[in-house]
Amino acid sequence: MYKKFIPKNPKDFIKVLLGNVKYSLVKAALEESEYFCPVCSSAVSRFHRLSDFYHENLDKHGYIFSIFQSETLNYLNYSCPVCGASDRDRLYSLYFQKEIFGVKDEFSLLDIAPSGSLQKFIKAKYPHISYRSADMMMDGVDDVVDITQMEIYRDNTFNFFICSHILEHIDNDRKAMSELYRVLKRGGKGIAMAPIVLSLQEDYENPEITTPEGRWKHFGQDDHVRMYSKFGFIDKLQSTGFLVNQLDINFFGSETFDKHGVHHRSVLYIVEKPL
Numbered sequence: 001m002y003k004k005f006i007p008k009n010p011k012d013f014i015k016v017l018l019g020n021v022k023y024s025l026v027k028a029a030l031e032e033s034e035y036f037c038p039v040c041s042s043a044v045s046r047f048h049r050l051s052d053f054y055h056e057n058l059d060k061h062g063y064i065f066s067i068f069q070s071e072t073l074n075y076l077n078y079s080c081p082v083c084g085a086s087d088r089d090r091l092y093s094l095y096f097q098k099e100i101f102g103v104k105d106e107f108s109l110l111d112i113a114p115s116g117s118l119q120k121f122i123k124a125k126y127p128h129i130s131y132r133s134a135d136m137m138m139d140g141v142d143d144v145v146d147i148t149q150m151e152i153y154r155d156n157t158f159n160f161f162i163c164s165h166i167l168e169h170i171d172n173d174r175k176a177m178s179e180l181y182r183v184l185k186r187g188g189k190g191i192a193m194a195p196i197v198l199s200l201q202e203d204y205e206n207p208e209i210t211t212p213e214g215r216w217k218h219f220g221q222d223d224h225v226r227m228y229s230k231f232g233f234i235d236k237l238q239s240t241g242f243l244v245n246q247l248d249i250n251f252f253g254s255e256t257f258d259k260h261g262v263h264h265r266s267v268l269y270i271v272e273k274p275l
Contacts, residue, residue, distance in 0.1 A: 035261050038093045039121045040083035047077035047087075047261045054221075061216035071196040071230065072268075077261035085117040088164060090260045091268055092191055093121050094252060100126070100160075110161040110183065112147055113138055118162075132158075148175040153183040161190035168194050168224045171207075177240040184273045192237060192271045195220065196228045203232035233269075242271035 033043035050073075058067065067075055074087040085093070100107075108130040111119060123131060134143040134150075145152055147166060161180055167173045177192075184190060197204070205226035209215060212222035219227050237244050247268040249257055257264055 035077070036259050037080040037082060037085055037090060038097060038260055039085035039089055039117050040080060042080065042082040044081055046081070047074075048079045048081055050075040050078040057216050057222075058220065061213050063217060063220055065197050065199065065220065065227065069197050069199045070265075071198050072193065072263065072266040073195075074261055074263040074266070077263075080117070083117040083120075085121075086115070087262055087266070088193060089115050089118045091252075091262050091266055092118060092162065092164070094256065094260060094262075095191070095247065095268055095270070096122070096125070098252075106130070107160070108132070108158045110134060110153070110158045112161065112163045112166050114141070114162070115164070148172055148179060150179045150183055155182055156185045156188075157183045159185055159188045161188075164191060164193045165195065167192075168219070168221075168226055168228065171225055173226070174236060174240065177236060177242075181240050181242060181273060186273055187275045189270055189272045192242075192269050194228050194233055195224075196230050196233055196267075198230060198265075200227060200229035201231065202229050203227070203236075204229070237269070237271055241273065243274060245270040245272065 033045055035044050035047055036042070037044060037047075055067075067073070072088055072091070077087060079086050080090070107126075107128060109122070109132070111122070111131065111133045113135040114133045119131075119133065122129060132143060133141040134145045134147075135141045136144060136146045143152060147163070147170065161184060163176075163180055167176055170176045180190060180192070203226055204218070206218065207225075209218050215222045215224055219225065234244050247270060248266065249264050251268075252262070254264065256262075257266065
């Protein structure tokens with residue numbers, strides 16, 4: 001915290017440089033900060049909004065849905081100015097601190113296309129976790145693997161997985177879900193998240209839409225192949241065999257959501273493989 005405290009008073013700044021800053025000054029800075037990032041433990045005055053790149057492209061290509069219909073997206077308080085953690089990264093870290101903090105037994109975790117800031121958080125806070133990252137395109141992961149064909153992992157290997165905003169890129173998302181189910185131990189859990197448009201009654205996809213322009217218009221990004229409805233996303237997960245738990249503002253609390261820049265519409269989907 002001391003390194004991230006930047007006082008406004010020049011005399012206090014000199015105290016920081018000399019290492020003589022008092023706890024009262026740090027405490028005051030924390031109290032003045034409106035937000036807190038649980039990923040990097042930084043008190044911040046604000047989070048950055050969603051990049052104009054997205055707004056400009058959605059507008060340019062005539063996106064057919066509304067960004068205000070997204071279930072888990074805080075476009076005004078999107079990313080941490082210190083570590084870059086997105087609002088959903090912050091939501092995941094809150095879950096870890098609430099549900100996995102006390103886990104001390106052997107614990108294996110598979111992280112698909114990892115978020116850099118969340119990856120650092122997990123490795124620093126939970127050194128007992130046997131952590132593996134995986135992706136087909138990303139540099140620096142432990143395993144280069146297609147999520148629809150993860151034969152390198154045996155059945156019932158991992159206690160937990162993170163699959164965040166991956167499935168909307170996958171043509172055969174049901175196959176990807178079945179692979180996640182297969183490699184998860186019985187009683188194991190996972191974070192399964194994807195963009196959800198709350199106005200949709202069923203998943204929206206069209207395999208004939210393949211151009212970047214068409215995908216921006218219909219799916220909200222040039223490498224997305226569908227938009228999920230809430231019902232459709234849950235139904236696919238349940239059809240795979242998962243038990244699906246929805247953790248929302250009632251689970252975390254409104255004050256927690258507000259302090260960490262998580263929108264009140266946000267829902268964390270925790271899936272579980274039955275014993």
